[in-house]
Amino acid sequence: MAITGWQAARDEALRRIRARDWPPGGRIPDEADLAAEWGVARATVNRALRDLAEAGYLERRRKGGTRVPLTPVRKATFAIPIIRQDIEARGQTPGYRLLSDRSDTVPAALRDRLGDGPMRHVTALHLADGTPYCLEDRWLSPRVAEGIRFDTLSANEWLVGNVTFSEGTLAFHAIAADAPLAQTLGCDPGAALLAVDRETRDQGPITWVRLIYAPGYRMETGL
Amino acid sequence: MAITGWQAARDEALRRIRARDWPPGGRIPDEADLAAEWGVARATVNRALRDLAEAGYLERRRKGGTRVPLTPVRKATFAIPIIRQDIEARGQTPGYRLLSDRSDTVPAALRDRLGDGPMRHVTALHLADGTPYCLEDRWLSPRVAEGIRFDTLSANEWLVGNVTFSEGTLAFHAIAADAPLAQTLGCDPGAALLAVDRETRDQGPITWVRLIYAPGYRMETGL
DNA sequence: GAGTGGTCTAGACCACACG
DNA sequence: GTGTGGTCTAGACCACTCG
Numbered sequence: 001m002a003i004t005g006w007q008a009a010r011d012e013a014l015r016r017i018r019a020r021d022w023p024p025g026g027r028i029p030d031e032a033d034l035a036a037e038w039g040v041a042r043a044t045v046n047r048a049l050r051d052l053a054e055a056g057y058l059e060r061r062r063k064g065g066t067r068v069p070l071t072p073v074r075k076a077t078f079a080i081p082i083i084r085q086d087i088e089a090r091g092q093t094p095g096y097r098l099l100s101d102r103s104d105t106v107p108a109a110l111r112d113r114l115g116d117g118p119m120r121h122v123t124a125l126h127l128a129d130g131t132p133y134c135l136e137d138r139w140l141s142p143r144v145a146e147g148i149r150f151d152t153l154s155a156n157e158w159l160v161g162n163v164t165f166s167e168g169t170l171a172f173h174a175i176a177a178d179a180p181l182a183q184t185l186g187c188d189p190g191a192a193l194l195a196v197d198r199e200t201r202d203q204g205p206i207t208w209v210r211l212i213y214a215p216g217y218r219m220e221t222g223l
Numbered sequence: 224m225a226i227t228g229w230q231a232a233r234d235e236a237l238r239r240i241r242a243r244d245w246p247p248g249g250r251i252p253d254e255a256d257l258a259a260e261w262g263v264a265r266a267t268v269n270r271a272l273r274d275l276a277e278a279g280y281l282e283r284r285r286k287g288g289t290r291v292p293l294t295p296v297r298k299a300t301f302a303i304p305i306i307r308q309d310i311e312a313r314g315q316t317p318g319y320r321l322l323s324d325r326s327d328t329v330p331a332a333l334r335d336r337l338g339d340g341p342m343r344h345v346t347a348l349h350l351a352d353g354t355p356y357c358l359e360d361r362w363l364s365p366r367v368a369e370g371i372r373f374d375t376l377s378a379n380e381w382l383v384g385n386v387t388f389s390e391g392t393l394a395f396h397a398i399a400a401d402a403p404l405a406q407t408l409g410c411d412p413g414a415a416l417l418a419v420d421r422e423t424r425d426q427g428p429i430t431w432v433r434l435i436y437a438p439g440y441r442m443e444t445g446l
Numbered sequence: 447g448a449g450t451g452g453t454c455t456a457g458a459c460c461a462c463a464c465g
Numbered sequence: 466g467t468g469t470g471g472t473c474t475a476g477a478c479c480a481c482t483c484g
Contacts, residue, residue, distance in 0.1 A: 005453075018385065030469060041455045046470075056302070062470045063463040071308050074383060076393060078301040079279070085294050160297060162241065168446040170299060173439075174397035174415040192397040192415035197441075216396075218420075223391040229472075253450060264474045269451075285451045286482040 003038035009048035012038070017057055017068055025070045028058075076223045078170075083136070083156050083211070087128045095127030096154050099184075106139060114139055114205045122155050125184060131214070132185045138209040156209070163206060171197040172219075181212065191215045226261035232271035235261070240280055240291055248293045251281075299446045301393075306359070306379050306434070310351045318350030319377050322407075329362060337362055337428045345378050348407060354437070355408045361432040382423075382430065391423040395442075404435065414438045 003009050013034075016022045028034075031049065035042040049066055052058045056075040060066045087094040104121035106114050120140040126133045138155050148158060175195050182189040194213045200206040213219075226232050236257075239245045251257075254272065258265040272289055275281045279298040283289045310317040327344035329337050343363040349356045361378050371381060398418050405412040417436045423429040436442075 032469090041457095042470095043456090043472090044454065046472090047453085050471090054300075060470065061463075062461065063465095063468055065469060071305070072383065073305075073308070074303045076301050076303055077277075078299050078393070080297045080299055082294070082296075085296070160295065169443060170301070170446055171441045171443040172395045172417060172419075173441040174417040174436075176399075176413075176415040190399075190413055192399040194395060194397040194417075196395075213397075218394045218396040220392060220394040223393055227473095255450090264476095265451095266453090266475090267473065269453090270472085273452090283451065284482075285480065286449055286484090288450060 003040055006040075006044045006047040006051070009034075009038060009040060009045055010051050013048055013052055014057060017052075022068050024068050024072075027065045027067050030065060076221075079221050080170075082160050083126045083134055083154065087126070087133060090128065092128040093130075094133075095130060096152065097125045097127065098151050099123040099125055101150055103142070104139075110139065110208055113199060114141075114208055118142070120145075122150055124150065124154055126154065126156075132187075133214055134217075135181070135184055135212040136209060137212070138207060140207050141205055144206055155207075156211075159200075159207065163200070163202075167202065168198060168200040170199075173197070175212065177215075185212070185214050187215050193217075194219065226263055229263075229267045229270040229274070232257075232261060232263060232268055233274050236271055236275055237280060240275075245291050247291050247295075250288045250290050253288060299444075302444045303393075305383050306349045306357055306377065310349070310356060313351065315351040316353075317356075318353060319375065320348045320350065321374050322346040322348055324373055326365070327362075333362065333431055336422060337364075337431055341365070343368070345373055347373065347377055349377065349379075355410075356437055357440075358404070358407055358435040359432060360435070361430060363430050364428055367429055378430075379432070379434075386423070386425075386429060390425065391421060393422075394420040396420070398435065400438075408435070408437050410438050416440075417442065 003012055022028045029037070031042045031045045034045045038045065049058060049060065053060045054075065056069070056073045058066055059069050081089070084094045100121065100123045102121060103118045106116060106119055120142055122136070122138045122140060124136045126136060136154065136156055140155065144163060145155070145158060150158070173195050175193050177185065177187055177189055177191045177193055179189050182191065185193070193215060194217050196211045196219065197209070199208045226235055245251045254265045254268045257268045261268065272281060272283065276283045277298065279292070279296045281289050282292050304312070307317040323344065323346045325344060326341045329339060329342055343365055345361045345363060347359045349359065359377065359379055363378065367386060368378070368381060373381070396418050398416050400408065400410055400412055400414045400416055402412050405414065408416070416438060417440050419434045419442065420432070422431045
């Protein structure tokens with residue numbers, strides 16, 4: 001088996017996984033053995049298997065070795081654009097209007113994620129060519145963005161450039177526009193709207209945000 | 224500047240990006256220089272900068288060097304579960320019902336992505352504890368899955384394990400249930416539903432699928 | 447042509463987790 | 466304790482692309 005390069009090694013490993021040469025749930029040879037078999041350095045095998053592990057095709061553990069998951073979960077990288085750039089990329093002119101910015105008590109539904117202290121609550125409307133594009137409903141830990149005003153710069157944009165985060169969750173769902181939401185977004189009540197919830201943590205909660213997009217919006221990404 | 228390990232190198236680079244030591248649009252020192260400055264091997268710098276590039280914080284090009292993008296696009300890895308596993312993970316019993324499987328002409332809206340020849344059109348309903356969970360509406364290139372029947376095994380599941388793909392797109396949007404859709408999913412007409420469109424290519428189209436979830440569904444992922 | 451990132455190698459040590 | 470992956474190093478060559 002002549003292998004040259006880590007991508008070839010990855011492809012061969014993936015072939016064996018698919019061919020069940022390495023059956024689901026089973027352990028595969030360790031890096032040193034594969035390096036010897038394929039005639040490459042162990043670092044090359046490491047790179048190949050690490051890549052497959054990141055894509056969800058393998059599970060690796062020190063001492064435990066490398067295994068083929070019984071239930072593979074494919075992973076895709078998803079590009080998360082800043083709203084303003086998203087609008088510009090469509091050839092439209094972005095607009096922004098701050099709706100509210102005050103300290104508030106966290107709603108019960110979010111309390112287990114954000115804690116029960118008061119947090120900064122910012123709501124804002126993003127516009128494309130002057131028409132409503134996306135409603136941003138955000139809760140911010142008081143310790144971040146202290147003193148920063150979001151009159152003209154959206155919290156969305158400020159956070160991307162200024163906050164490191166290590167953990168978070170992302171959720172997509174659909175909601176029907178109620179009357180006030182319909183009025184804000186300028187759509188019919190009952191319209192189906194895409195909502196994206198994002199939670200950001202880094203040793204404690206940083207921010208929770210729900211973005212509600214105007215009807216017809218598609219959030220697309222390449223894989 | 225004492226740096227130990229590629230993660231420390233990455234953190235220091237990220238700090239410089241955020242601090243505008245390396246301004247947006249600007250070029251950063253090359254790997255050899257940073258390796259000398261930080262007292263690490265070039266491979267370590269490479270690993271650090273490659274990681275930042277994958278996350279969207281840097282753009283790297285041979286000969287052109289490494290630059291800080293003017294408009295950073297954050298990237299997140301998104302886990303794409305098999306529907307059946309998704310249901311099991313909720314502690315529910317998955318069910319599956321094939322609704323149709325026939326060769327059909329591609330609708331105009333998809334023709335530019337799939338070509339204009341006839342394709343295999345498969346529709347199926349996924350159930351959780353016997354109630355509708357997700358409608359799968361799929362177009363398949365005739366050359367894949369030839370002879371495979373989807374009576375009991377969903378195309379969703381078969382494809383994950385058996386098809387390599389190199390490219391694709393993913394899109395989230397919301398749609399309102401029309402009458403037939405409401406009947407299929409057992410919900411009220413007009414209900415807001417999350418839809419996920421996924422296109423898969425590998426030297427030509429492989430499949431296009433729209434998954435329409437029952438009301439209230441949230442697609443979540445960690446970051 | 448030449449500069450820069452991409453990758454490979456051989457060897458080494460370390461950290462973690464399993465028994 | 467011990468096996469395995471995680472990582473680092475120093476050096477080398479290659480591939481792409483910019484000027």
